[in-house]
Amino acid sequence: MSSTPQRYLLPCTWLIFSCFLLHGGRVAAAGKVPAIIVFGDSSVDTGNNNFIPTIARSNFWPYGRDYANGLPTGRFSNGRLATDFISEAFGLPPSIPAYLDTNCTIDQLATGVSFASAATGLDNATAGVLSVITLGQQLAYFKEYTDRLKVAKGEAAAKEIIGEALYIWSIGTNDFIENYYNLPERRMQYTVGEYEAYLLGIAEAAIRRVHALGGRKMDFTGLTPMGCLPAERIGNRDNPGECNEQYNAVARTFNTKLQELVAKLNSQLPGLQLVFADTYQLLAAVVNRPADYGFENAVQGCCGTGLFEAGYFCSFSTSMLCGNANKYVFFDAIHPTEKMYKLLADTVINATLHVFM
Numbered sequence: 186m187s188s189t190p191q192r193y194l195l196p197c198t199w200l201i202f203s204c205f206l207l208h209g210g211r212v213a214a215a216g217k218v219p220a221i222i223v224f225g226d227s228s229v230d231t232g233n234n235n236f237i238p239t240i241a242r243s244n245f246w247p248y249g250r251d252y253a254n255g256l257p258t259g260r261f262s263n264g265r266l267a268t269d270f271i272s273e274a275f276g277l278p279p280s281i282p283a284y285l286d287t288n289c290t291i292d293q294l295a296t297g298v299s300f301a302s303a304a305t306g307l308d309n310a311t312a313g314v315l316s317v318i319t320l321g322q323q324l325a326y327f328k329e330y331t332d333r334l335k336v337a338k339g340e341a342a343a344k345e346i347i348g349e350a351l352y353i354w355s356i357g358t359n360d361f362i363e364n365y366y367n368l369p370e371r372r373m374q375y376t377v378g379e380y381e382a383y384l385l386g387i388a389e390a391a392i393r394r395v396h397a398l399g400g401r402k403m404d405f406t407g408l409t410p411m412g413c414l415p416a417e418r419i420g421n422r423d424n425p426g427e428c429n430e431q432y433n434a435v436a437r438t439f440n441t442k443l444q445e446l447v448a449k450l451n452s453q454l455p456g457l458q459l460v461f462a463d464t465y466q467l468l469a470a471v472v473n474r475p476a477d478y479g480f481e482n483a484v485q486g487c488c489g490t491g492l493f494e495a496g497y498f499c500s501f502s503t504s505m506l507c508g509n510a511n512k513y514v515f516f517d518a519i520h521p522t523e524k525m526y527k528l529l530a531d532t533v534i535n536a537t538l539h540v541f542m
């Protein structure tokens with residue numbers, strides 16, 4: 186049995202007969218990080234939403250066009266996500282399975298798992314917009330996962346995996362673009378500053394919960410310049426087609442407060458090593474000077490979500506699908522291409538690899 190990288194990219198259904206390779210062959214090479222465990226939104230959902238009733242899905246062409254065998258997996262991109270590249274950089278499999286894929290065995294999930302759900306946020310109300318998985322439910326699944334690990338691997342081995350794993354948080358953008366600025370309720374309740382504090386309180390409780398269950402090594406990825414997503418350029422009433430600078434400013438203040446939270450938790454929680462990854466600067470630089478990074482278009486999504494078109498996601502009927510997604514920063518009106526995800530992954534890898542390996 187060979188184990189080409191391509192094999193590892195396929196979903197668990199195709200991996201059942203080779204999973205001992207993943208398990209047996211890879212753990213040793215993984216050094217001090219035996220697993221990548223992911224919480225968050227569509228930026229890190231590797232297919233969980235395929236298994237719940239919601240329209241926030243991407244398990245159809247042209248999503249996955251540049252993935253193994255051109256397979257749409259539920260990743261909101263043409264190929265792999267940042268977390269897939271991060272897993273590979275840590276010597277783990279090059280794709281992270283979705284927890285709700287029941288074809289994944291606990292052995293397959295023991296080297297990495299995503300609990301993330303596209304369209305969710307820190308705020309329960311954000312998850313409610315498209316009926317997706319709340320952060321609280323992601324944490325409940327994580328608790329269930331730790332129990333399954335203990336049964337499958339024994340108490341000591343499970344404790345080792347949970348304690349040495351790298352936890353990645355990628356969440357918060359939807360609380361603003363899908364919820365706060367899209368629906369009236371939270372805006373009537375909170376100023377932006379108050380809402381940021383509310384969201385960070387939820388983030389803090391979630392981090393404390395994972396710490397209480399044994400997690401120690403963590404990355405919380407900051408917000409990107411969300412005002413420059415193609416969808417927000419389309420929706421920019423004051424300056425149609427331009428970045429929404431108000432949203433970008435919110436991302437920056439949120440990130441500043443998030444860094445304060447990171448410092449506080451590192452000083453309060455025993456053994457915690459929480460890293461903040463600043464992806465804002467990178468995406469801002471790419472959007473300002475795409476050619477410097479090998480891109481030709483940082484304004485429109487590859488799948489035809491042009492400036493004056495409605496619709497955030499790619500669809501079957503897309504008539505304007507681009508030829509080469511590597512020329513684009515964004516694949517649809519919200520989500521980066523695989524090439525952009527690889528760059529974002531490098532930021533997280535640079536911030537975490539030397540700390541945790």
Ligand SMILES: *[C@@H]1O[C@H](CO)[C@@H](O)[C@H](O)[C@H]1NC(C)=O
Pocket residue numbers: 196198286287288
């Ligand atoms: C799980 O595997 C079975 C058998 O190969 C397959 O029929 C089914 O579609 C798979 N389910 C998912 C969710 O991939």
Ligand SMILES: *[C@@H]1O[C@H](CO)[C@@H](O)[C@H](O)[C@H]1NC(C)=O
Pocket residue numbers: 309319321387
């Ligand atoms: C979110 O909803 C869950 C389940 O209904 C609840 O337990 C939790 O307290 C809520 N979180 C917040 C911050 O309101």
Ligand SMILES: *[C@@H]1O[C@H](CO)[C@@H](O)[C@H](O)[C@H]1NC(C)=O
Pocket residue numbers: 467528529531532535
């Ligand atoms: C990551 O670090 C490498 C080596 O130091 C550097 O070349 C690269 O530009 C960094 N990438 C990012 C996105 O920060």
